[in-house]
Amino acid sequence: MRTASDQPSNERTSCPVPTTGVARTTPLAALSRVPWGEIQDSTGCAAAIPLLLSSVAWGDPETASSALGDLRRRICQYGFVVEQATAATVPFLWELAQLPQVTCRAEIIQLLRSIAGARQWESTAAVYPKLLNHRENPVVWERRARQAVAAKSGVLSRLMADDDSEIAHATTELARTLDE
Numbered sequence: 001m002r003t004a005s006d007q008p009s010n011e012r013t014s015c016p017v018p019t020t021g022v023a024r025t026t027p028l029a030a031l032s033r034v035p036w037g038e039i040q041d042s043t044g045c046a047a048a049i050p051l052l053l054s055s056v057a058w059g060d061p062e063t064a065s066s067a068l069g070d071l072r073r074r075i076c077q078y079g080f081v082v083e084q085a086t087a088a089t090v091p092f093l094w095e096l097a098q099l100p101q102v103t104c105r106a107e108i109i110q111l112l113r114s115i116a117g118a119r120q121w122e123s124t125a126a127v128y129p130k131l132l133n134h135r136e137n138p139v140v141w142e143r144r145a146r147q148a149v150a151a152k153s154g155v156l157s158r159l160m161a162d163d164d165s166e167i168a169h170a171t172t173e174l175a176r177t178l179d180e
Contacts, residue, residue, distance in 0.1 A: 027057050027099055028092055039085045040136075041074035046085035049074065053092050061103040068104050072111050079114045082145045084136065086115060090148035098155060109159065109170035116149040116177045118142055153178055 031050045039046045052074070055067035072079075075086040090112070097108045121138040125131040132139060156178075159171040 027095060028053055031092065034088045036085070036088075039088060041083045041085040042077045042081070043074055046074070046083075046088075049085060049089055053089070053096070056104065056108070057096055057099070057102060059103070064103045065107065068107055068111070072114075076111060076114050076118065080118050080120045082115060082118045082121070082138075082142050084138075084141050086141060087144035087148045090115060090145060091152065094149075094152040094155065097159065106164070106166040106170045109167065109174055112149050113170070113174040113177050115145050116174065117180070118145065149174075150178055 028050075031053065034050075036049055037045055037047045041049065049071065052067045052071040056064045056071065059067060071089070075083055075089050077083070093108050093112055096102045097105050097112065099105075102108070119142070121131070121142045125139050131137075153175070156171055156175050160168050160175065162168050162171070
């Protein structure tokens with residue numbers, strides 16, 4: 001037991017502040033704020049999405065690529081059919097696309113481009129308007145997903161200037177899709 005105030009303490013009294021004065025955040029820290037178990041992806045319950053995003057973030061190249069492929073099938077099946085969980089997933093894809101340690105950044109940007117260009121449900125509803133009367137309206141999912149991609153478009157210029165030409169090219173293509 002300590003009795004003198006001049007003895008050193010083993011307790012941490014505060015968190016260190018980065019020298020830049022900007023607090024750093026852990027990648028994907030907000031995953032727990034999304035009710036994944038209550039929303040759907042192409043397989044049913046979207047509860048697996050956080051694990052897939054984490055595998056993309058911290059996995060070796062093979063693991064990350066495999067997880068991204070599974071994620072693509074769940075939120076943008078066939079490259080053009082979005083799901084209810086897509087819009088909730090997009091901000092995390094943007095976050096991962098900006099992290100240099102993520103090994104499949106260009107593929108993430110390509111997935112964002114597919115989501116931004118998705119018009120499957122809108123096209124179907126134009127021919128079959130009864131689709132809009134369903135309780136679960138996939139046209140709304142599609143619009144929300146596209147809006148989620150466009151909401152983070154402020155980072156496009158930084159990604160287009162990336163030293164990795166594959167990332168720069170994928171970002172340029174994404175920007176073109178957003179301009180359509």
